[in-house]
Amino acid sequence: MKAIMSIIVLVFLQHTVFGQEAKLTGKVNDATNVSLENVKITIDSMIQYTDKDGFFSFSNLAQKEYFILVEAIGYKTEKIQIDLNHSTKFVTISLSITEVNLGEVKIVGTKSMNERQVEIGKIPIRPFDLPQAIAVVDRVVFDQQQSEQLSDVLKNTNGVYIMGATGGYQEEIAGRGFAFGSSNTFKNGVRFNNAIMPEVSSLEKMEVLKGGTAILYGNVAAGGVLNLVTKKPKFEKGGEISMRVSSYDFYKPSLDVYGSVNKQNTIAYRLNTTYQNSKSFRDVVNAERFYINPSLLFLVGKKTEILLEGDYLSDNRTADFGVGAINYQLIDIPRSTFIGTAWSRMKTNQSSLTSTITHQLSKNWQLRNVTSFQQFNNDLFSNVRPNSSSKFIQADGTWIRGVQRTQVDEQYYITQLDLTGKFNTGKLKHALLFGAEIDQYYTNTTAFNGISNYDTVNVFNINTSTQRNDLPSLTKKTDTRTPRTRTGIYIQDLICVTSKLKVLAGVRFSYLETESNVYTYSSDVTTYSTLYDHAFSPRVGVVYQPLKTMSLFTSYSNSFTPNTGVDVDGKALEASIIDQYEVGVKNDFYKGKISLNVTAYQIKNSNVAQMVLEGGNTNSNIKELAGEITSRGLEVDAVFKPLFGMSILAGYSFNETEYTKSTIYAVGSKLLYQPRNTFNTSIYYEIQKGRAKGLSFGTTGMYFGKRFAGRLTRLNVVNDTYKPIPLPEYTTLDASIGYSKGNVAIRFKVNNIFNALSYNVHDDNSVNPIAPRTFMTTLTLKL
Numbered sequence: 144m145k146a147i148m149s150i151i152v153l154v155f156l157q158h159t160v161f162g163q164e165a166k167l168t169g170k171v172n173d174a175t176n177v178s179l180e181n182v183k184i185t186i187d188s189m190i191q192y193t194d195k196d197g198f199f200s201f202s203n204l205a206q207k208e209y210f211i212l213v214e215a216i217g218y219k220t221e222k223i224q225i226d227l228n229h230s231t232k233f234v235t236i237s238l239s240i241t242e243v244n245l246g247e248v249k250i251v252g253t254k255s256m257n258e259r260q261v262e263i264g265k266i267p268i269r270p271f272d273l274p275q276a277i278a279v280v281d282r283v284v285f286d287q288q289q290s291e292q293l294s295d296v297l298k299n300t301n302g303v304y305i306m307g308a309t310g311g312y313q314e315e316i317a318g319r320g321f322a323f324g325s326s327n328t329f330k331n332g333v334r335f336n337n338a339i340m341p342e343v344s345s346l347e348k349m350e351v352l353k354g355g356t357a358i359l360y361g362n363v364a365a366g367g368v369l370n371l372v373t374k375k376p377k378f379e380k381g382g383e384i385s386m387r388v389s390s391y392d393f394y395k396p397s398l399d400v401y402g403s404v405n406k407q408n409t410i411a412y413r414l415n416t417t418y419q420n421s422k423s424f425r426d427v428v429n430a431e432r433f434y435i436n437p438s439l440l441f442l443v444g445k446k447t448e449i450l451l452e453g454d455y456l457s458d459n460r461t462a463d464f465g466v467g468a469i470n471y472q473l474i475d476i477p478r479s480t481f482i483g484t485a486w487s488r489m490k491t492n493q494s495s496l497t498s499t500i501t502h503q504l505s506k507n508w509q510l511r512n513v514t515s516f517q518q519f520n521n522d523l524f525s526n527v528r529p530n531s532s533s534k535f536i537q538a539d540g541t542w543i544r545g546v547q548r549t550q551v552d553e554q555y556y557i558t559q560l561d562l563t564g565k566f567n568t569g570k571l572k573h574a575l576l577f578g579a580e581i582d583q584y585y586t587n588t589t590a591f592n593g594i595s596n597y598d599t600v601n602v603f604n605i606n607t608s609t610q611r612n613d614l615p616s617l618t619k620k621t622d623t624r625t626p627r628t629r630t631g632i633y634i635q636d637l638i639c640v641t642s643k644l645k646v647l648a649g650v651r652f653s654y655l656e657t658e659s660n661v662y663t664y665s666s667d668v669t670t671y672s673t674l675y676d677h678a679f680s681p682r683v684g685v686v687y688q689p690l691k692t693m694s695l696f697t698s699y700s701n702s703f704t705p706n707t708g709v710d711v712d713g714k715a716l717e718a719s720i721i722d723q724y725e726v727g728v729k730n731d732f733y734k735g736k737i738s739l740n741v742t743a744y745q746i747k748n749s750n751v752a753q754m755v756l757e758g759g760n761t762n763s764n765i766k767e768l769a770g771e772i773t774s775r776g777l778e779v780d781a782v783f784k785p786l787f788g789m790s791i792l793a794g795y796s797f798n799e800t801e802y803t804k805s806t807i808y809a810v811g812s813k814l815l816y817q818p819r820n821t822f823n824t825s826i827y828y829e830i831q832k833g834r835a836k837g838l839s840f841g842t843t844g845m846y847f848g849k850r851f852a853g854r855l856t857r858l859n860v861v862n863d864t865y866k867p868i869p870l871p872e873y874t875t876l877d878a879s880i881g882y883s884k885g886n887v888a889i890r891f892k893v894n895n896i897f898n899a900l901s902y903n904v905h906d907d908n909s910v911n912p913i914a915p916r917t918f919m920t921t922l923t924l925k926l
Contacts (some may be wrong), residue, residue: 184212189201212225258731303317307905309464373454379402424478424914438450451498458490474603504564628655690733696725703720706719740781772803790826808857842879852906
C-alpha cells in the first residue's frame, strides 16, 4: 500500500496545475418551462447531454468567454455567448419548437445506448470502446413504467433476471446462469447486502456490466455485476412530490427535493424519502417500509468535489414462503393461499454513509476515493420453511409446522482509491485505471433452538385447520462470527492503437482472509477456523471499429470463487477459477435512432468443488475440485426511436448452463432456476404537440422460459428422493397511460393484464407465486 500511495502522490505532484479554472452548470427548458432531456451542449470540442431534469455541467474550464451550441430534436438550435469570469456560473437556457416536419428533422441531440458511459466501470469508457456487454435502464424508463421493485426494472434487460423470492422479503438475482450474491450487487459502486429489496424511487439508473468483472471487483460471480445509482444533489432548486396507490391497499407517498445551500453555489443538497404501507394478493401478508436518502455535494476549490450520501431503509413484512410443494411437484391451490403462521415476520434495517472525493489533478488525470460504512441487521422469526427440517407436506396436504428464528448483524467497511488518466506513448493513446481497495465484513449470525412440532395444518384447507397463534419463546443455539477481509490492487489500460483498433488489458491481484468463530451455548465451546485465498484475475479484449457506428469485439477474462472444506489430506481447498470468453458486435444506425447489439459467450468453471466419493467417504466437508459447469449463451439488445417522443426497447437471451463433468450429478444436468430463453420488449410514446400534447401510452412485455427448481438427483445416493421441479414458462404484459401538463403528471398502469401464473421457487421450500393482475396510479407534482 505504501508503494501505491507513493506512486499516486508522485503523479499528483507532476500533474497538479494551479491555473484559474471554472465550472459551468445550467438547465435547458422549453418555452413552457418544462425540462428538456438529452439536449446536446457543445463548448469548444467538449460535449455534454442534459439529464432527465434538463441539467448539464462542465468542469475545468478557463475563465474566459465561450460560445455554447445548444441542439435538440424538434427545437431551434441556439448559439449563446457566455462570459465565464467567475469560478462557478449557472445559466438557464430556453429552446423554442421548430415547425419543421419531424421526418425531416436532423437527429443531433440523442445519445444511443452505445454512447452512454457507465459508472460501474470505474473509468469513463464508451460502451462502443468496451469489449463487453452493458445494459443501462435510466430514470426516464422507471417513471414511464412506474417501476416499483427491482424485478420491474429487470424486465428491460436480458440475461439478468429474478431467480427466486425466498420468504417474500428479497428478490434473488442471477445472470448468465450464475446467482448474484451480495458480492455482485452495488449501490453507487459500493457493495450492499441484497437480502432486502432495495428502494427504486431514489434511483437515477440501474447499470449491468455483464460477464467478467473480477478485475474491478475481485471475487464476484461469473454472470456480471449490477450497480444502482442514486439521484445526486443539484444546484438548481427543484424536486417533486408524488403519491402512488395500487391494488391490495398499497399506499406510497414520496418526496424528492434538491437545490443550492448557499449563494456561491458551492454546496448542493438532495433529499429523497418515501413511506410504504401495503397488503398483498397473498392472504395475511403485509409490509411497511420507510426510506430516506440525504446527500450533500461540496465544491472545494476549483478541482475537488466531495459527495456525502446517506442511505437508510427499514423493512418490516410478513415472512411468506409461498404455497409449498408435494414430492417436488407444484400444488394446485389458489395463489392467494398463505400457509404460514400469521405472526411470522422479517424485520430488516439497512443503513450506510458513503463519501466520494474526486480531485482533478490536471485536465487528463483524476484521483478518486470512495469510502463507505454500512450496517445491516435482520430478525427472521417465523414458521420453518415447508419441506425443510424433514417436515414434508404429505400427499393429503398435512403439514407439521415448526418454528425458526435467526438474527443477523453485519457491519461493512470499504475504502478504494482510483487513479485515472489519459496520455500518449508515441502514436498510442492510453486511458489508464490504477487502483487499490480494502474492505472488511464483520458478520454475527445468531441461530435459535427451533420448535419442530408447533402445530399441524392442511394446506388444501388452511382456513379450517386449527392453528396456533401464540408467539413462542426460543433460546439461543449458536453465535457465528465471520470477520472477512479483502484487499485488491488492479491496473487496466485501454490502448487506442489506431482510430479503428483498440485493446483493453489489465490484471488484478486479490487476497482474502475469512475467519469463522462458532460459539455453542449448550456446551459453552467456541470453534475457530481461518481460510486464506488469493488469485490473479486478468482481462484482455480487442475492439475493431470498421465504422464509427460499429464495434466488433472479443474478450477473455477469469474470476474466482473461494471454496469451503478440505481435501483428502486435510488441506484447505484452493479457489475455483472460472474462464469467460465473449464475442459480439455493437451497432448504431440512422444516427442513433436504432441501436442493435449481439453478444455470444461461454463461461466455464473447470474445477467445481464436490464431495470426495472414493474410499466410501461420507463426510461432505472433504472435497475435490472434480466438477465442471459450462454456461453458453446468446443475447440480443435493440433500441428503436422511430419518432420524436417514441422509444422501443427489445431484448432476447438464450442460456444453457449445465454440468459438463461431475462425480455427483449426471452430466448434462441443468443448473436450477435458470431460464433457457427470455424475451422482453417495451413501447412508449408521448404526443409532443397539439391539443393532446403530454398524453402518453406504454406497454411492457416479458417472456420467461422453462426452468427447474427443486434439487438435482444425486448419483452417489441410492434411491435418492431429490429431483428437480419443472416450472412453467409464462408471459406477462403491462400497459400504461399517462398525461402531464406543466408541473403535474398522472399515470395509470395495469400489471399482468392476462393474469399469468407462475412461480419463483427456491429448492422446494419457498414456492412464491408471481403477482396477479393489479392496478396502479401515480400522481406527481413538480416543485
